[in-house]
Amino acid sequence: MRPKAIGLLSGGLDSVLAIRLVMEQGIEVVALHVVLPFVARSKCAGPAAEWLGIRLVERELGEDFVDVLRNPKYGYGKGFNPCIDCHLYMLRMARQLMEDEGADFVVTGDVLKQRPKSQTLNALGIEDKWSGLKGLIVRPLSGAQLAPTLPEAAGVVDRARFLSLIGKNRKPQLELARDMGLTAFSPPAGGCALTNREFGVKARTFFSLVPHVTLDDLALLRWGRHFYRAGAHIVVGKDRKENSHIMELRKPDDVVFRASDVGSPIVLLRGEVTQLTLVAAAQLTAVYSDTSSGDVANVKYFGAGLQGSVAIEQSAGEQGPANGQNGVTARTCPVLALMG
Numbered sequence: 489m490r491p492k493a494i495g496l497l498s499g500g501l502d503s504v505l506a507i508r509l510v511m512e513q514g515i516e517v518v519a520l521h522v523v524l525p526f527v528a529r530s531k532c533a534g535p536a537a538e539w540l541g542i543r544l545v546e547r548e549l550g551e552d553f554v555d556v557l558r559n560p561k562y563g564y565g566k567g568f569n570p571c572i573d574c575h576l577y578m579l580r581m582a583r584q585l586m587e588d589e590g591a592d593f594v595v596t597g598d599v600l601k602q603r604p605k606s607q608t609l610n611a612l613g614i615e616d617k618w619s620g621l622k623g624l625i626v627r628p629l630s631g632a633q634l635a636p637t638l639p640e641a642a643g644v645v646d647r648a649r650f651l652s653l654i655g656k657n658r659k660p661q662l663e664l665a666r667d668m669g670l671t672a673f674s675p676p677a678g679g680c681a682l683t684n685r686e687f688g689v690k691a692r693t694f695f696s697l698v699p700h701v702t703l704d705d706l707a708l709l710r711w712g713r714h715f716y717r718a719g720a721h722i723v724v725g726k727d728r729k730e731n732s733h734i735m736e737l738r739k740p741d742d743v744v745f746r747a748s749d750v751g752s753p754i755v756l757l758r759g760e761v762t763q764l765t766l767v768a769a770a771q772l773t774a775v776y777s778d779t780s781s782g783d784v785a786n787v788k789y790f791g792a793g794l795q796g797s798v799a800i801e802q803s804a805g806e807q808g809p810a811n812g813q814n815g816v817t818a819r820t821c822p823v824l825a826l827m828g
Contacts (some may be wrong), residue, residue, distance in 0.1 A: 491644050492516040493626070494586045495595040496578060497544070499532030501661050501673040502597030502629060506542055508627040508668065510595050513645050519544045520585050524576045525707035526681040536673055547581055554701050557682075557691075562614065567688030569680060571606035572614055579619035586624075593624040593639045600630040600654045629653045629661070659791065682708060690714060694721075698759070705758075708737045712753075713776075717768040719760030724772050725753040743791040745769050750785070751778035761792050770798040777802070 495507035495642060497519040507517050519542050521533040543659040556577055560570030582594045598607050605611065612634070616622050623638040631640070631650030640647040641774035653660055665673070681687045687709075694709055697716045705721070711733045713724040725731040731754035738744060738756055743766070745755040753776045757769040765791065774785040787798045 490514065490516050491639070492518070492589065492591040493593050494589065494591050495519050495542070495594050496582055496597070497521050497533050497536060498527075498597070499536050499673065500597065501658070501665060502599055502602075504670060504673050505661055505664055505668075506595055506597040506628045507542070507579065508670075509650065510541065510626065510645065512543070513649065515645065517542050518585070518589055518591065519592075520547045520582050522581060523548045523701050524680065524712055525549070526687075528659075532673055539670065543631075545585060549577070549583070549703060551703060551714050553577060554703065557706075558695055558701070562611075564688075565605035565683060567683045567685050568691040569605065569682040569688070571603065572611050573614050575606050575611075576619055579615055579621055579625065583620050586621075588720065592644065593637070594621055595626050595628065597629060598627045600633050602653075602656050627789050658733060678797070697721075704737060704739065708734070708756075708758075709808045711737075711744070712756075715768070715772060718762065718764050720762075720765035720768070722765070722772060723756045723758070723770050724776050725755070725818075730754075740790070741792045741818045743769065743789050743794060745773040745789045746788055747773050747777035748786045748788055748797075757789075757791075767798070774800045774802045775825050 493510055493515050495503070495517045497503045497507060499521070502820065504532070506518065510573050511517055517540070519533070519537045519540070521544060523546055534544060556570060556573045557568070560573040562570065562572035564570050585591075586594055598612065600607060600609070602611070612627075616625055619625070626639055626645060627634060627639050628650045630653050631647050632652035633654055636647060639645050639676050651660070659740070662731065682691065691709060694705070694714065698705065698721055708723060710727055711723065711730045715722040715724070723734055725734050734754045734756050735744070735749040739758070741758075743757040743761055745757065748750045752773065755773045757765060770787045770789065773787045777785055782801045783802050785802050787800055789796060789798070
């Protein structure tokens with residue numbers, strides 16, 4: 489029977505090349521794409537699998553992944569990135585699919601020392617040991633630099649045909665992609681927002697102020713300015729694109745705000761819906777709308793069984809800290825009318 493592998497496919501260049509190198513040895517590969525709420529490259533997985541000519545299985549994270557982010561056993565990188573714990577989580581998903589599919593091993597696009605947190609020899613050893621896949625994780629891009637895996641030792645794959653890449657230089661991968669005619673991959677700059685320091689600060693603040701975090705909350709964290717007030721999480725869209733994403737992610741219990749008759753952000757209120765938090769969200773809507781300073785903005789809101797409007801002076805709300813993390817302050821209550 490033809491050997492079979494599960495290939496972790498992020499949509500990035502390394503994962504595509506790794507799978508292709510294994511396929512060139514006559515191995516059947518089923519691609520596993522783990523959908524991450526804070527990663528931008530997910531749209532590239534489908535075209536990459538189509539280019540490779542393989543079946544794509546998409547799996548979403550479980551809510552238990554929130555605990556991985558909150559309390560990673562192996563710590564964070566420079567951002568809010570628990571990369572080793574995250575890789576372990578995805579490898580366990582790959583192991584389950586491997587068992588379901590009757591596959592023989594797992595393929596990843598790891599490159600030794602490319603990532604300082606998750607692609608060191610020590611980190612790869614941890615992943616091998618605790619994923620339940622010891623000896624069954626094949627890494628073709630750096631395979632010549634690593635100890636032989638069980639499929640290599642058994643002659644299922646020929647390690648002499650693997651590469652010996654090491655470090656952050658992507659030139660060899662780009663040259664190989666050009667030789668293969670590969671264009672279906674995300675650019676190297678794409679990837680996990682948790683490794684970004686600025687986003688990491690946003691995520692840390694969010695976790696410190698929101699006790700019950702869901703995966704939907706994490707997806708929302710990618711968009712807009714974020715404020716916190718009296719048990720509520722308030723998100724202010726920065727432009728039309730962000731407004732659209734915020735509306736796509738809203739839940740039935742969220743309240744949406746928008747200023748009427750002027751350019752306005754979408755403002756979403758999630759969490760405690762009270763007179764205080766409704767006013768805070770309305771203030772932010774007025775502040776970030778195109779209402780002229782000193783004029784009264786008519787802010788409409790709906791959701792969570794509510795529908796109404798707030799007449800509020802544009803200059804009445806103040807933005808708070810530049811990063812929008814610690815809430816919003818206000819002058820004497822500026823609400824002229826609260827209806828609904």
